[in-house]
Amino acid sequence: MKFMDEYRDAASVRALAARIRGITTRPWTIMEVCGGQTHAIVRFGIDELLPKEITLVHGPGCPVCVTPAEIIDEAIDIASRPGVIFCSFGDMVRVPGTKENLFSVKAKGGDVRVVYSPLDALRLAASNPDREVVFFAVGFETTAPANAMAVYQASRRGIENFSLLVSHVLVPPAIEAILSSPGNRVQGFLAAGHVCTVMGYEEYRPIADKYKVPIVVTGFEPLDILQGIFMCVTQLEQGRSQVENAYTRAVQSGGNAKAQELIREVFCVGPRKWRGIGKIPRSGLRLRGAYEKFDAERRFGVAGGPSEETSECISGSILQGVKKPHECPAFATRCTPDRPLGATMVSSEGACAAYYRYRRFSNKEI
Amino acid sequence: MCLAIPGRITEIRDHDPVTRSGTVDFGGVFKEVNLSFVPDAQPGDYVIVHAGFALNTIDEAEAGKILEYLDEIDELGGLEEPGS
Amino acid sequence: MADERDENEEFVLSCPIPVTEYPRIVLGHGGGGTLSHALIEKMFVRSFDNPFLDARHDGAVFEIGARKVAFTTDSYVVRPIFFPGGDIGTLAVNGTVNDLAMCGARPLFMSAGLILEEGLPMETLWRIVRSMKRAAETAGVEIVTGDTKVVDKGKGDQIFINTSGVGIVEGHHAISPKRVRPGDVVLLNGDIGRHGMAVMAQREGLEFETEIQSDCAPLADIVLGLLAAGIEVHCLRDLTRGGLASAVVEIAGTAGVEIDLDESTLPVSGPVRAACEFLGLDPIYVANEGRFIAIVPDKDAAPALDLLRSHPLGADARVIGKVSQGRAGLVTLRTTIGTRAIIDMLSGEQLPRIC
Numbered sequence: 017m018k019f020m021d022e023y024r025d026a027a028s029v030r031a032l033a034a035r036i037r038g039i040t041t042r043p044w045t046i047m048e049v050c051g052g053q054t055h056a057i058v059r060f061g062i063d064e065l066l067p068k069e070i071t072l073v074h075g076p077g078c079p080v081c082v083t084p085a086e087i088i089d090e091a092i093d094i095a096s097r098p099g100v101i102f103c104s105f106g107d108m109v110r111v112p113g114t115k116e117n118l119f120s121v122k123a124k125g126g127d128v129r130v131v132y133s134p135l136d137a138l139r140l141a142a143s144n145p146d147r148e149v150v151f152f153a154v155g156f157e158t159t160a161p162a163n164a165m166a167v168y169q170a171s172r173r174g175i176e177n178f179s180l181l182v183s184h185v186l187v188p189p190a191i192e193a194i195l196s197s198p199g200n201r202v203q204g205f206l207a208a209g210h211v212c213t214v215m216g217y218e219e220y221r222p223i224a225d226k227y228k229v230p231i232v233v234t235g236f237e238p239l240d241i242l243q244g245i246f247m248c249v250t251q252l253e254q255g256r257s258q259v260e261n262a263y264t265r266a267v268q269s270g271g272n273a274k275a276q277e278l279i280r281e282v283f284c285v286g287p288r289k290w291r292g293i294g295k296i297p298r299s300g301l302r303l304r305g306a307y308e309k310f311d312a313e314r315r316f317g318v319a320g321g322p323s324e325e326t327s328e329c330i331s332g333s334i335l336q337g338v339k340k341p342h343e344c345p346a347f348a349t350r351c352t353p354d355r356p357l358g359a360t361m362v363s364s365e366g367a368c369a370a371y372y373r374y375r376r377f378s379n380k381e382i
Numbered sequence: 383m384c385l386a387i388p389g390r391i392t393e394i395r396d397h398d399p400v401t402r403s404g405t406v407d408f409g410g411v412f413k414e415v416n417l418s419f420v421p422d423a424q425p426g427d428y429v430i431v432h433a434g435f436a437l438n439t440i441d442e443a444e445a446g447k448i449l450e451y452l453d454e455i456d457e458l459g460g461l462e463e464p465g466s
Numbered sequence: 467m468a469d470e471r472d473e474n475e476e477f478v479l480s481c482p483i484p485v486t487e488y489p490r491i492v493l494g495h496g497g498g499g500t501l502s503h504a505l506i507e508k509m510f511v512r513s514f515d516n517p518f519l520d521a522r523h524d525g526a527v528f529e530i531g532a533r534k535v536a537f538t539t540d541s542y543v544v545r546p547i548f549f550p551g552g553d554i555g556t557l558a559v560n561g562t563v564n565d566l567a568m569c570g571a572r573p574l575f576m577s578a579g580l581i582l583e584e585g586l587p588m589e590t591l592w593r594i595v596r597s598m599k600r601a602a603e604t605a606g607v608e609i610v611t612g613d614t615k616v617v618d619k620g621k622g623d624q625i626f627i628n629t630s631g632v633g634i635v636e637g638h639h640a641i642s643p644k645r646v647r648p649g650d651v652v653l654l655n656g657d658i659g660r661h662g663m664a665v666m667a668q669r670e671g672l673e674f675e676t677e678i679q680s681d682c683a684p685l686a687d688i689v690l691g692l693l694a695a696g697i698e699v700h701c702l703r704d705l706t707r708g709g710l711a712s713a714v715v716e717i718a719g720t721a722g723v724e725i726d727l728d729e730s731t732l733p734v735s736g737p738v739r740a741a742c743e744f745l746g747l748d749p750i751y752v753a754n755e756g757r758f759i760a761i762v763p764d765k766d767a768a769p770a771l772d773l774l775r776s777h778p779l780g781a782d783a784r785v786i787g788k789v790s791q792g793r794a795g796l797v798t799l800r801t802t803i804g805t806r807a808i809i810d811m812l813s814g815e816q817l818p819r820i821c
Contacts, residue, residue: 017736017739017743018388018409020387020743024802025452028452028453029803029804030804032452051384052385053384055821059748060801060803060807061806062805065805105818105820106820107821110814119492119494119814120492122493123490124490129670130818132671132672132745133433133434135434136434136670137671140670140671155820158386159432159820161419162416162434162435165400168400209384210384210430239448265440265442265445266440272420272437274420274421353500353813387744389744408741408744409736410677410735410736410740412675413674433820
């Protein structure tokens with residue numbers, strides 16, 4: 017596949033990994049923000065290629081991990097109502113709320129469907145006028161244009177039986193929350209490449225300046241991730257703290273203006289609660305103005321109730337890079353991928369799930 | 383939150399700015415993709431597709447640059463550690 | 467009376483499935499991953515409790531007089547019922563034929579139990595029945611007994627089929643994971659991921675246009691060819707739901723060995739790969755219906771490969787991995803970039819992702 021296979025070339029990977037080893041003189045802790053990057057790192061065994069001085073921390077880049085339990089409870093509430101077709105990306109259907117997950121609603125007769133795009137949900141609404149179709153709009157800025165377009169088209173076409181349950185989160189406030197937290201060990205960031213495809217990367221400059229951390233926009237193939245790490249370590253070794261772009265084939269500094277325009281038309285910024293981290297001001301999107309009527313929370317009258325998270329689950333500290341999964345007392349005992357206590361174990365890119373695989377068999381010190 | 387993959391536009395059917403869409407070939411798999419965020423993209427162009435939407439056209443020149451740079455370091459042999 | 471009550475009480479008190487986690491069956495219980503296995507192990511194997519089930523094989527092999535008979539059953543619930551490369555009828559015949567083949571048996575006779583939903587068009591049923599006939603002819607089996615039930619509209623999703631099959635095991639060698647040894651080699655007969663992606667291409671909400679065809683095919687002929695030639699086959703497994711990865715993890719676990727696979731040897735067609743990439747799926751977990759692995763001693767690898775490649779269903783046969791002493795139950799994948807990733811069983815079915 018063009019523009020993918022070239023970035024999985026074994027010889028280039030080895031050569032770039034060797035370069036990283038060649039320039040690393042001190043321990044560095046780097047966080048990759050996107051779940052997709054974590055997935056690639058785990059699937060391709062990329063940390064095997066890095067010198068032991070480099071520690072990769074898996075950040076809160078997975079909406080699966082950061083969607084609050086209350087929102088999942090709301091999703092379950094809505095999906096359980098007769099006549100509702102609840103559509104979601106596959107990632108979300110196994111994430112536990114306070115008690116159960118969306119899949120268990122299916123087991124009780126709810127109509128929960130996995131779709132590829134919010135437009136698939138809109139299509140379902142158009143062809144099922146007697147049903148209420150709800151789309152679970154979770155994600156970072158990458159998915160916001162798609163969700164915005166679904167709502168915009170619904171509005172334009174007068175499709176009334178469609179709504180979004182919104183839990184959009186924004187990356188820069190999350191990075192700031194991590195950097196400003198007292199236990200923070202993260203010294204450099206690999207910014208989420210496709211988030212920046214949409215938003216550009218100008219908004220990271222003030223963060224890099226304020227906290228003196230290098231931020232490198234990074235892609236998702238093995239070479240992209242190594243290139244991002246290489247550029248980040250280079251900066252760290254040289255004492256620089258700038259925003260750089262390692263994913264130039266897909267990202268420009270201004271991002272996609274048309275996509276941003278539509279996001280601004282349909283959404284506005286507001287506070288958002290991140291599972292395990294808490295409320296971060298101005299860190300989420302919600303539907304605004306004329307589009308508020310497409311908000312499923314309003315339509316179905318589900319207010320975000322207070323949630324009692326399992327006190328055992330420390331995914332918050334893990335997402336912030338403050339603790340490692342094996343430091344959690346429940347890790348691999350009471351909390352496993354089959355019986356997850358929190359989202360970082362449910363998601364196959366969650367830090368805990370990723371660690372679980374390695375821990376079972378590895379003699380390496382984690 | 384970012385699964386987006388490159389594909390080649392094979393044809394554009396709907397030219398309305400909001401519903402602009404066409405077929406993208408991912409290598410033997412063809413999907414209808416919304417192209418309203420890439421108004422200048424044309425058949426033959428490669429785009430990055432996420433959740434049914436093209437988010438950007440691939441800058442083939444930039445893609446080429448990084449591959450050349452990687453070829454160079456291949457040739458230089460990197461800085462291989464013994465036993466690696 | 468007292469006995470009846472006791473039996474019920476016993477069940478409620480000691481149902482081994484953790485009811486607090488899963489008070490109801492979820493789709494994952496049929497996905498071929500850890501949930502399925504837990505259900506089978508804890509509820510069925512433990513309840514029915516006999517050495518045949520203990521063998522953890524696709525079919526049961528037992529003696530009747532002087533003959534070794536293999537017996538298996540399978541149910542077919544695929545949606546959509548017609549897909550590129552086959553339909554529920556072809557699957558129903560080939561699936562059971564293949565389970566028998568994996569026991570080293572020559573499939574001979576099958577039963578077919580149909581559960582039909584009221585309102586199913588007769589034409590649809592006729593198409594499926596003709597598919598079953600064609601598949602049975604190709605596989606060399608006869609459908610000798612059957613049953614038909616009709617359920618109320620809304621209670622049966624068009625059609626479900628159960629097939630059971632018997633065959634004769636001709637060789638003397640047992641074929642089971644417990645025969646797998648360090649030093650053995652893992653052979654695969656062809657490209658993976660076709661069935662699962664052919665079916666997914668038609669699923670509402672995920673559909674895409676492609677020429678991917680299911681690989682649904684009967685494997686008895688190609689397998690019996692290996693056995694007849696005297697290849698020392700230690701283990702056979704057809705790769706159905708859960709894909710190549712689940713089969714290998716299961717075998718490594720039962721056999722108590724480590725199995726290391728090489729990603730660069732895994733044949734995946736271009737379109738299957740593209741479909742997996744855009745939905746965020748890994749081909750090693752995708753269902754197949756005409757693919758199997760054979761685990762043989764190293765000395766038999768070359769002749770086995772030659773035999774496989776001379777058969778139409780093995781033209782692209784490869785060595786894809788080897789068995790080693792290592793950590794019992796560990797399965798690793800040498801990635802295309804030269805690193806080693808650990809392969810685990812998934813808990814349920816693999817779902818498309820956005821992340």
